[in-house]
Amino acid sequence: xxxxKIDAPIFDIxxxxxxxxxxIIVCTGAGGxxxxxxxxxxxxxxxxxxRKVCVLTIDPARRLAQxxxxxxxxxxxxxxxxxxxxEGSGSLDAMMLDMKRTFDEVVEAHxxxxxxxxxxxxxxxxxxxxxxAGTQEYMAMEKLGQLHAxxxxxxxxxxxxxxxxxxxxxxxxxxxxxxxxSFLDGKFIRILVAPARGASRGIGKLAAVGFGFFxxxxxxxxxxxxxNDVGAFVTAIDSxxxxxxxxxxxxxxxxxDSHTSFVVIAAPEPDALREASYFVERLHADSMPLAxxxxxxxxxxxxxxxxxxxxxxxxxxxELGDANQKCAAALLELHSERAxxxxxxxxxxxxxxxAHPGVPVVTVVALPQDVHDLSGLRAIGExxxx
Amino acid sequence: xxxxxxxxxxxxxxxxxxxxxxxxxALAINLARDGxxxxxxEVEGRQGxxxxxxxxxxxxxxxRIAIAPGDGEVWAIAVDAEDALVDYLATFYNLGRAGxxxxxxxxxxxxxxxxxxxxxxxxxGKACELVRRxxxxxxxxxxxxxxxxPPTGRIAQFLNVTAQVSSLAKTGPIHxxxxxxxxxxxxxxTSVHLVTLLEEMxxxxxxxxxxxxxxxxxxxxxVFVNMTRNPILDQKQSAKVRxxxxxxxxxxxxxIQAGIRxxxxxxxxxxxxxxNDHVLRADLEARERTRIDELNIPTITLPYLxxxxxxxxxxxxxxxxxxxxxx
Numbered sequence: 001x002x003x004x005k006i007d008a009p010i011f012d013i014x015x016x017x018x019x020x021x022x023x024i025i026v027c028t029g030a031g032g033x034x035x036x037x038x039x040x041x042x043x044x045x046x047x048x049x050x051r052k053v054c055v056l057t058i059d060p061a062r063r064l065a066q067x068x069x070x071x072x073x074x075x076x077x078x079x080x081x082x083x084x085x086x087e088g089s090g091s092l093d094a095m096m097l098d099m100k101r102t103f104d105e106v107v108e109a110h111x112x113x114x115x116x117x118x119x120x121x122x123x124x125x126x127x128x129x130x131x132x133a134g135t136q137e138y139m140a141m142e143k144l145g146q147l148h149a150x151x152x153x154x155x156x157x158x159x160x161x162x163x164x165x166x167x168x169x170x171x172x173x174x175x176x177x178x179x180x181x182s183f184l185d186g187k188f189i190r191i192l193v194a195p196a197r198g199a200s201r202g203i204g205k206l207a208a209v210g211f212g213f214f215x216x217x218x219x220x221x222x223x224x225x226x227x228n229d230v231g232a233f234v235t236a237i238d239s240x241x242x243x244x245x246x247x248x249x250x251x252x253x254x255x256x257d258s259h260t261s262f263v264v265i266a267a268p269e270p271d272a273l274r275e276a277s278y279f280v281e282r283l284h285a286d287s288m289p290l291a292x293x294x295x296x297x298x299x300x301x302x303x304x305x306x307x308x309x310x311x312x313x314x315x316x317x318x319e320l321g322d323a324n325q326k327c328a329a330a331l332l333e334l335h336s337e338r339a340x341x342x343x344x345x346x347x348x349x350x351x352x353x354x355a356h357p358g359v360p361v362v363t364v365v366a367l368p369q370d371v372h373d374l375s376g377l378r379a380i381g382e383x384x385x386x
Numbered sequence: 387x388x389x390x391x392x393x394x395x396x397x398x399x400x401x402x403x404x405x406x407x408x409x410x411x412a413l414a415i416n417l418a419r420d421g422x423x424x425x426x427x428e429v430e431g432r433q434g435x436x437x438x439x440x441x442x443x444x445x446x447x448x449x450r451i452a453i454a455p456g457d458g459e460v461w462a463i464a465v466d467a468e469d470a471l472v473d474y475l476a477t478f479y480n481l482g483r484a485g486x487x488x489x490x491x492x493x494x495x496x497x498x499x500x501x502x503x504x505x506x507x508x509x510x511g512k513a514c515e516l517v518r519r520x521x522x523x524x525x526x527x528x529x530x531x532x533x534x535x536p537p538t539g540r541i542a543q544f545l546n547v548t549a550q551v552s553s554l555a556k557t558g559p560i561h562x563x564x565x566x567x568x569x570x571x572x573x574x575x576t577s578v579h580l581v582t583l584l585e586e587m588x589x590x591x592x593x594x595x596x597x598x599x600x601x602x603x604x605x606x607x608x609v610f611v612n613m614t615r616n617p618i619l620d621q622k623q624s625a626k627v628r629x630x631x632x633x634x635x636x637x638x639x640x641x642i643q644a645g646i647r648x649x650x651x652x653x654x655x656x657x658x659x660x661x662n663d664h665v666l667r668a669d670l671e672a673r674e675r676t677r678i679d680e681l682n683i684p685t686i687t688l689p690y691l692x693x694x695x696x697x698x699x700x701x702x703x704x705x706x707x708x709x710x711x712x713x
Contacts, residue, residue, distance in 0.1 A: 030402065030403070031401075031402030031403065031537070032402035032403030032588075061587050061590070062590070127501075166402065169432075183496070188493060188496040189496075218500075223560075223561075226501065230500065267403065269403065271434075272403070302659050302660055303652070303660070306646055306647075306648055306653070310645065310646060310647065313645055314644035314645045317644040317645065318641070318644045324640050327637050328637045328638070330623055331637065331641075331660065332641060332646070334618050334660050334661065337616075337618070338660060341692055344693065344694055348694075368663065368666045368670055369586075370586040
């Protein structure tokens, strides 16, 4: 079989998975490219080679979650049973992110019980913690920070593998926490709490007039209750938290650490690779350590020496013949379709590799079936370390 | 055959990677056939429609982006919540210039972040305004509006706007606005379509998505089964592949006689492997197809296009929809 042709350095995931200097691996990419599966496969491989691993998944498919033993959303890492030790004595824990629970825990950890209760019951907090754009990303970062701290202080794990939320854009994982942080710490939300004080301080007279418009329009549209809830929320959290923006920045710094490594996952489709490109450029701009690109679900051509044209010419001769000849025609037609698909995937991949020639790439063949057990994950891990 | 001549609003959702933007675009072309006018609406700020049609990024303004067979026209607009809120304030509060001043300060962005439900009601609200032109028979009315909507996992929440804003406002203008929007969305003039692939996860998400839509009483339209392959092997041939009884030696010899330049052994092994892969995959697809059929909802099957998606293939897909009876 001839492999998928790609002009890039080879990415061997063992260089990060088995590297004890790497403590965090972040798997990122567009939705629907097999990010969660790749994260789980990396984690399993590391564990079976002796590392103590925790994998944080965001939204695994039901059967994969079952295989990892994380169908229940309890926000606590659970030991995965059934791993096969290849070397050393590793372990694998898995958990699924419960963003609301994580937020609640942050609140509880940073305020006295009475005030925590007050915050948890606030209607604005409830919508913030369950349906806010960016909350999932913020909480994924938050959870990563917590797991990392636990790993550090108690020696529970030496590697944390993170799957990222299925955002509109892969960049949201990096940007949303800071955006949400600035929003919660920002000038407008402060003014809602104390309009007069805010108006005289930060925003200037002209803007203050505009803001008068704004608050009145806002309370007309949303109702004054919403603004009251927001005000009460901000007042309640003000004295307890060090600031949302700061928390987000702290975890962000963790991602720049030399013990962290990013793996970008894509499928050989234009949209997925465009996302991957954006992400790679961003990591570079922010000096974040990119390990390589996993190009998932590629089609490999067998019979590379038989061109499409040759196959199609033979099909014309064969399709009017006897049963065997007809069957030969059908099989050659299959071959030509497959060759065309491979060609297209290689063209799309080449666009990425020529723009990012230094990025190591590993390809994973399209598997006929979804992965939902440990042996499936193990097989993917092996393909990745090929 | 599906008759959507009374459907004014088509909401197209699907799992990421299933091709929902492509399907929405092809549907807009197909429905614009024969002198009609359709509008394709983008709500996620991805500029996916502009990329498909190979045009400059779409503004918050209706633009004609393509023609359809028989003098039809396809228009497009990219709606974002900030623009829609300025628009809303201008329409209902005469806050025209103040609105854009607020925007410059970042206040509009703030307001829509403050109330995520507001964001969705503004987006769907804009769609409803466009749809209602048809009822009012204004000159700029569209025969159909097609939304390239958020993915399946979020679609029920996105459309169920009254529930979303009820936690914000129980009375007042935004509440009334949400009820107007809900009136349009839950009426027979709206259809929510889900795009899927014949793979396990997308099909499961489609089933879950339909269940969610039903739970909140939203009208499901059809399932678009996208990127399907031709059954190149017939049933007899497939059965032989499954049983391992294909006369692969004779078949390879026939191929070589017909001009394939490859040694018989290599050719036989290669063809056999490709045949096995194909049948395995076809069987899986058939299984997923059964799960879709059991849903008892109209399905429209679209082919996988080997050359990829470009403007030409949108017309090809629109043609397939027409042949499948989408009117």
